[in-house]
Amino acid sequence: MIFLNINNLNVSIDGKKIIDNFNLNINQGEIHAIMGPNGSGKSTLANVLAGNEDYEIISGKIIFKDHNLLDLNIEERAKLGIFLAFQYPVEIPGVNITPFLHASLNSKLKNQKKEEIDSLSFAKLLRKKAEELSISSDMLKRSINTGFSGGEKKRYEILQMSVLNPEFTIFDETDSGLDVDALKIVTEGINKFKNKNNSYLIITHYQKLLDYIKPDFVHVMRNGKIVKSGNISLASEIEKSGYKNF
Numbered sequence: 695m696i697f698l699n700i701n702n703l704n705v706s707i708d709g710k711k712i713i714d715n716f717n718l719n720i721n722q723g724e725i726h727a728i729m730g731p732n733g734s735g736k737s738t739l740a741n742v743l744a745g746n747e748d749y750e751i752i753s754g755k756i757i758f759k760d761h762n763l764l765d766l767n768i769e770e771r772a773k774l775g776i777f778l779a780f781q782y783p784v785e786i787p788g789v790n791i792t793p794f795l796h797a798s799l800n801s802k803l804k805n806q807k808k809e810e811i812d813s814l815s816f817a818k819l820l821r822k823k824a825e826e827l828s829i830s831s832d833m834l835k836r837s838i839n840t841g842f843s844g845g846e847k848k849r850y851e852i853l854q855m856s857v858l859n860p861e862f863t864i865f866d867e868t869d870s871g872l873d874v875d876a877l878k879i880v881t882e883g884i885n886k887f888k889n890k891n892n893s894y895l896i897i898t899h900y901q902k903l904l905d906y907i908k909p910d911f912v913h914v915m916r917n918g919k920i921v922k923s924g925n926i927s928l929a930s931e932i933e934k935s936g937y938k939n940f
């Protein structure tokens with residue numbers, strides 16, 4: 695099975711080419727990091743993978759778990775197991791965490807033709823996961839992200855990830871603007887839930903995050919394409935001398 699293969703992808707916005715003949719292959723269980731200067735197209739790539747329709751796909755192919763991803767909408771992709779963690783999580787007043795996550799998980803299970811989970815069992819499962827992340831049971835009764843502190847929003851995001859267990863998670867600069875404690879929540883959360891079935895694409899500016907997560911591959915993106923691929927030492931090189939060598 696092909697897990698994720700991006701082949702000669704070209705994307706533009708308002709006639710301007712943002713992703714330029716982009717190629718990337720990610721296997722099941724791998725963690726890839728993409729670094730690159732502002733404006734190189736990293737967020738565009740993340741959004742195109744998740745299914746945001748504001749972008750014009752000129753050509754190319756994205757295969758995910760043997761599905762032609764570009765034929766699927768944002769919801770269908772989420773059900774297949776793609777999860778985009780936002781840089782700034784949105785507050786959703788009036789939408790309570792517990793029923794929301796319950797419905798989301800059941801919709802995924804249904805899509806996989808698996809048995810849905812009842813409210814009581816789900817509440818138990820959620821409490822257990824929340825405990826592992828030091829999330830209080832009071833927080834589970836609240837509306838999504840509404841009035842949450844920065845650190846709480848991060849915790850909630852990791853909780854959502856652990857409940858839905860997405861096969862492919864994209865973090866788009868989830869670390870920017872985080873203090874050391876929040877950064878720890880994110881990295882510990884990823885390290886706790888990563889397993890050989892799930893893959894990650896981590897977009898970041900900081901070596902520090904990658905030191906904690908230890909990606910299998912690091913790529914440098916510039917002007918809409920990957921200009922260099924390597925291992926974690928590439929991140930140290932960037933930390934030292936910036937992007938001028940690429």
Ligand SMILES: Nc1ncnc2c1ncn2[C@@H]1O[C@H](COP(=O)(O)OP(=O)(O)O)[C@@H](O)[C@H]1O
Nearest residue numbers: 707708712730731732733734735736737738739
């Ligand atoms: N919605 C948009 N409308 C117009 N231009 C955009 C839009 N989103 C991104 N761009 C442009 O696309 C380029 C790449 O942006 P982006 O993908 O956000 O880069 P990065 O995440 O690497 O900083 C930038 O020149 C940016 O101005």
Ligand SMILES: [Mg+2]
Nearest residue numbers: 736737738867
């Ligand atoms: Mg960006």
